[in-house]
Amino acid sequence: MTPFDALIGTELELVEKALQQTLTGSDLEASVNALCLNMVNAGGKRIRPAMVLLCAKAAPYYDPERDQDRAVKLAAAVELLHTATLIHDDVIDNSSLRRGIPTINSTDGNHAAVLAGDYLFTRCFNLLKQLNSLEALGAISDTIATLVSGELMQLKKEGSLDLTREDYDYTIYCKTGALFELSAAAFAVLNQRPHAEIEPLKAYGRAAGCAFQIADDNLDYAADSKVLGKEAGTDLADGRITLPVLIALERSTGAEREDLVQAVAQDDFAAVKDAIERTGALEYCAHEALLQAQAAKDALAQLPDSPYKEALALLAENAVKRGH
């Protein structure tokens, strides 16, 4: 299922079990559980849980007997949080396709999707409570706040061409980097490890997440809906100015620039895509993603050598190859 099965296959299966179990409840909750499970099971690639587990097992103090269940719960909680934010994002963006299946808002309405997202937040907190760690709960709560900030930044700058590269970097940190940062550092936070150990893990997750998001933003101008598992061209349609457009604008002058500005304003996907191809923006962005992946790998230096560390490097490399 993942290239890491030999290292964390057992734990990933336990994560699946934990996800199913946490979404099995009373009769009353049967309908919301079904909605959530449908989305949880729809083939997300479990990159975040894999990162939690690999970072846990890469730690020299990891003790399978004592720590497996705790790492699995953390990994499942992170996936629940991720899925909750996807469900709310789909309401916000009015999306109809996610992970290759219809979104909850499209099949059951915004009301059900808002509730399903809230419900997954509570399921996530419920799992974390079992770990008896205020630190882990605090880290998750802060991450949700950052995710919300990123969405707000995006809404505020919707369709605006005065978005700077700094704004873009901040937005992708909030919407993707922060949750990867949490995934990488969660086990160390849970174990109250010193700052000097936690920071490089956060840097690893953050950079890998940003690599991932840049690659994903590229894909929206490079792939068709079938490969993407969601509609292509949605960034433009939703007024999200991403790095390919920023670079294409930066590399256009005179009439070409004016035409591009016009095309963006009119959501003219074909014309924007042409400009992106003409200016070589996708290649530039692919290189930026690679730089982030490299930064992620560099941040692993502190970890003792192990197959888990190698897998984490591979995970960062893979991040740039394909979107969510």
Place this chain on the structure above:
Amino acid sequence: MTPFDALIGTELELVEKALQQTLTGSDLEASVNALCLNMVNAGGKRIRPAMVLLCAKAAPYYDPERDQDRAVKLAAAVELLHTATLIHDDVIDNSSLRRGIPTINSTDGNHAAVLAGDYLFTRCFNLLKQLNSLEALGAISDTIATLVSGELMQLKKEGSLDLTREDYDYTIYCKTGALFELSAAAFAVLNQRPHAEIEPLKAYGRAAGCAFQIADDNLDYAADSKVLGKEAGTDLADGRITLPVLIALERSTGAEREDLVQAVAQDDFAAVKDAIERTGALEYCAHEALLQAQAAKDALAQLPDSPYKEALALLAENAVKRGH
């Protein structure tokens, strides 16, 4: 401002300060803070924070020096949670008026309202984190899950006339009773008091909350929009079958019953209101609310006599006099 100013006026002012402070952040968050503050400041009556504070100060072990700040933080957290659920409820119900002002979904769209609600959840957790209590965090998280369950129950039974009295009681417990239950017990939970002390407090809050909700459901058929601070007749329009309708149905037979069923199906507010008046359903419901208020007062028996205990009895009595 409240009839309890002499007892908890100082603490209620500190709650207001804590609410403002927790919604003052970075530039990025300025717009969401403004949206949330607008709703937080729009004249909610702070019944839940008042309950938190009165229950705290009614406790024989309450020490002002040590406990004031903790009780205030709990009270503010409960109000943030309440406001978050109101904002999401307005998205779910597509409401345009709340606390006498336009809802966030009506002025800024569903996307902003979903995010604003999520953001308030994180602000609530942030306040609670400062209390260093897994118990309090756990209680809040469970309460959110119950609130979501209640909304789901409501959605599931939307417009359905096979709603039983049991269903109704469960729904109002979830949507209102649970948060009052938390408000009453929060300080005792924070202080890890024994079960035998916490349970009667929960029973008090639960019954007061249900009294409050029954009175509120009555008001939707008895008041006009100006008194209500939101549109009258919305329960029927949104397909929520509440106690006045249940009772009117129970007390109607033959053609009258068929007419009422028809009127409910067609959202014919005037006809439903007529049936409710004809059957004396509002009087019955008012009596049910009084019974709940009495149950709440009975649950206070365990507390030592104090002005705070008297105020809690008054709070339960007041609950039936006016809605949210």
